[in-house]
Amino acid sequence: MNERLEAAAKLYDEAARELDQAARHCEVAATHFRNGEVPRGAAHAWAAVGHMREAEARLDEQAREHSRRSVPEA
Amino acid sequence: MSLGLVPYAEAFALQRSLAGAVSQGAIPETVIFLEHRPVVTVGRRTETDVELHIPENAEVEIAETDRGGKSTFHGPGQLVCYPILDLGNHGKDVKRYVRDLEEALIRTLGAFEIPGERIDGLTGVWLTRPPRKIASIGVHVSRWVTTHGYALNVDLDPAPFTEWITACGLEDAAFTTMARELSRPLTTDEVRPAAIAAVAEVFGLELEGLPADAASGLWPQPIHASLAAR
Numbered sequence A: 001m002n003e004r005l006e007a008a009a010k011l012y013d014e015a016a017r018e019l020d021q022a023a024r025h026c027e028v029a030a031t032h033f034r035n036g037e038v039p040r041g042a043a044h045a046w047a048a049v050g051h052m053r054e055a056e057a058r059l060d061e062q063a064r065e066h067s068r069r070s071v072p073e074a
Numbered sequence B: 001m002s003l004g005l006v007p008y009a010e011a012f013a014l015q016r017s018l019a020g021a022v023s024q025g026a027i028p029e030t031v032i033f034l035e036h037r038p039v040v041t042v043g044r045r046t047e048t049d050v051e052l053h054i055p056e057n058a059e060v061e062i063a064e065t066d067r068g069g070k071s072t073f074h075g076p077g078q079l080v081c082y083p084i085l086d087l088g089n090h091g092k093d094v095k096r097y098v099r100d101l102e103e104a105l106i107r108t109l110g111a112f113e114i115p116g117e118r119i120d121g122l123t124g125v126w127l128t129r130p131p132r133k134i135a136s137i138g139v140h141v142s143r144w145v146t147t148h149g150y151a152l153n154v155d156l157d158p159a160p161f162t163e164w165i166t167a168c169g170l171e172d173a174a175f176t177t178m179a180r181e182l183s184r185p186l187t188t189d190e191v192r193p194a195a196i197a198a199v200a201e202v203f204g205l206e207l208e209g210l211p212a213d214a215a216s217g218l219w220p221q222p223i224h225a226s227l228a229a230r
Helices: A003-034 A038-069 B008-024 B094-110 B159-163 B178-182 B188-203 B222-229
Strands: B002-005 B030-035 B039-042 B061-064 B072-074 B078-084 B117-119 B122-127 B132-142 B145-153
Touching (some): A003 A038, A038 B002, A038 B008, A038 B030, B008 B061, B008 B145, B072 B159, B094 B117, B094 B132, B094 B145, B094 B188
Antiparallel strands (some): B039 B072, B132 B145
16 A cells, blocks of 8 residues: 555544544534533534534645645646 | 533543544633433543442443543532633643642632532542542543543432442542531532632633523624634
8 A cells, every 4th residue: 555545544534533423413412402402512513513623634634745745737 | 511411421422522622722611510310430540340339239320431530429419510621721730730620629619618628649629527528530631631520519419439439449438418518408500600600710711601592592602703704
């Protein structure tokens, strides 16, 4: 396996894990809001935002790496 | 945030995720107040063979955690506080952080004229003559962001601390509650405002409570600024 591709794959794996966790918190937030449990729903919504940011950070990191290695067309 | 009665596993997952969000700067430092259903939690230093002697018919969950310290018991009638703080804003000193949590507890108890004290070499808050523990502390710090926190015995049967477990690894320790000391029933709702004020004061935080119902309106969040910029 090419090392650079493996490094990119690792970042995408990490992003996927963060997005999975964000999705789980969104589902729990939805349940709590439906039950009228606003602070508990909001807490899970905030947790989801944190995981989204973590995922975004991984995708940004990969984009920066890609940009660094890109060769502009002559 | 006052979250009411929350299962331990949900609160544990929530704390870890909120800690990540605080670490990312996605949300402000956050303090959670809640109660747990009956649960014995074991920390990283718990010797389960020695410390746990839970009767077979006891209706209690056992949960492993990543906090420091030994085993403890949580149940309804105990006010649990989980501050999700960035210690980068509070001195980057874990020992000082634990002392500050003790100070917040002592001030909370002081609001009810209960004289909480520290005992040298032991974590938590105690009443003395004779020594009896009224609040326990267990924390976890990762990337200088805190999870876990304290549990203050407001009004619950303290028997599980001694009959089900050797709480905090302390043989022969006595445990008490605020209600027992005041000789009257007491709810966590009555204690929470003093606890919030004490945490805000000790850590220099401006805490804004999330509204308990949708009709109370909305509240500002850091994400609003980034949405406006898009």
